[in-house]
Amino acid sequence: RKEVEQDPGPFNVPEGATVAFNCTYSNSASQSFFWYRQDCRKEPKLLMSVYSSGNEDGRFTAQLNRASQYISLLIRDSKLSDSATYLCAAHNDYKLSFGAGTTVTVRA
Amino acid sequence: EPEVTQTPSHQVTQMGQEVILRCVPISNHLYFYWYRQILGQKVEFLVSFYNNEISEKSEIFDDQFSVERPDGSNFTLKIRSTKLEDSAMYFCASKNAFATNEKLFFGSGTQLSVL
Numbered sequence: 001r002k003e004v005e006q007d008p009g010p011f012n013v014p015e016g017a018t019v020a021f022n023c024t025y026s027n028s029a030s031q032s033f034f035w036y037r038q039d040c041r042k043e044p045k046l047l048m049s050v051y052s053s054g055n056e057d058g059r060f061t062a063q064l065n066r067a068s069q070y071i072s073l074l075i076r077d078s079k080l081s082d083s084a085t086y087l088c089a090a091h092n093d094y095k096l097s098f099g100a101g102t103t104v105t106v107r108a
Numbered sequence: 109e110p111e112v113t114q115t116p117s118h119q120v121t122q123m124g125q126e127v128i129l130r131c132v133p134i135s136n137h138l139y140f141y142w143y144r145q146i147l148g149q150k151v152e153f154l155v156s157f158y159n160n161e162i163s164e165k166s167e168i169f170d171d172q173f174s175v176e177r178p179d180g181s182n183f184t185l186k187i188r189s190t191k192l193e194d195s196a197m198y199f200c201a202s203k204n205a206f207a208t209n210e211k212l213f214f215g216s217g218t219q220l221s222v223l
Contacts, residue, residue, distance in 0.1 A: 032209040043199055043214040044151060087151065094164035095141070096212055100150035 001026050006088050006099035013078050013106055020074040021102045023088030030090040033064055033071050038085045038101065047073075047086070078106045110134040112215035114200050120221045121190055129185045129218045131200030140183045141201040141212070142175065144168070151199065157183065190222045 006023045013019045025033070036044035048055065050062040050071050061074040075082055085101040113132040121127050133140050142154040156163040157175055174186045183202075187194055200215040 038151075041197070041219075043216050045214070046211055049209060049211075091209070094156040094158075095153045095166075097153060098143075098151040 002099075003027055003097040004088055004090050004099035006102050008100060008102060010103040010105055013104070015078055015080060015106055015108055017078050017106075018074065018076050019078055019104055020072060021086070021104075022070050022072045023099050023102075024068075024070045025088075025090040025097075026069070027090065027092055027097075028066075028069060030092045032091040034089040034091070034096070035060075035062055035071075035073050036087040036089055036098070038087055040085075044087055044089075044098070075104070078104075080106050080108060082106050110213070112200055112202055112213050114198075114215035114218050116218060117216070118219045118221070120223065123192055123222055124189050127187050127190055127220065129187075129198050129200075129220070131183045131185070131215055132181050133183055133200065133202030134204075134213055135181070137202035137204050137213070139163075139203045139205075140175075140177070142185045143199040143201065143214075144196040145199065145217075146193075146196045154185070187220075190220075192222050195220055195222045 004025050033050040035047040037047045038044045048057045050064045052064050054063040059076045063072045083106045085103050087101045088099040089096050115130045140157040145151045153166050155165040155169045172188045176184050197217045199217045201212045203210045203212050
């Protein structure tokens with residue numbers, strides 16, 4: 001079973017829309033969770049950490065549900081510049097494991 | 109913001125040749141990682157390294173792979189005898205502390221093409 005699974009999308013949304021997607025993780029011992037953004041052929045860049053209480057950073061809201069072992073990301077008021085692949089990541093012990101990514105395309 | 113530096117940005121090699129991918133982690137960081145991403149696939153963990161030892165390695169990291177911190181600044185990944193399927197983008201990463209919520213900084217990657 002994959003450590004981290006994501007809906008690959010693509011999510012194709014108009015500017016200004018809200019888009020949300022989830023990620024599940026299999027290792028209940030995972031300690032920390034993150035959302036990264038990856039643009040084509042570039043390195044992953046940290047978007048935000050995810051906390052149990054849920055956290056918000058501007059237009060981005062992340063939630064962690066430990067009981068169901070999933071995390072979510074919601075993007076409000078989508079911008080063209082939000083078009084990217086969003087990687088979910090779970091950290092346990094000595095490594096950070098990534099999902100395969102969810103592709104979001106924001107159209108004008 | 110401090111950066112992880114990787115060289116070269118592109119490497120082309122013949123099958124069976126040895127390659128060394130180089131990384132300069134952020135200067136006060138203690139934990140180092142290599143990841144790879146085959147075109148169209150996910151970012152895969154290869155190995156983590158701390159205190160001059162491998163902390164954890166994945167199934168991908170077989171005997172053909174090795175890592176080294178030859179001096180106080182460089183962190184290298186060596187592939188002894190490259191195969192076609194080693195073609196991928198290789199990312200180096202580092203972080204300052206063991207805490208799992210500590211941010212991992214990624215380099216911009218080395219695109220390895222094995223012909």
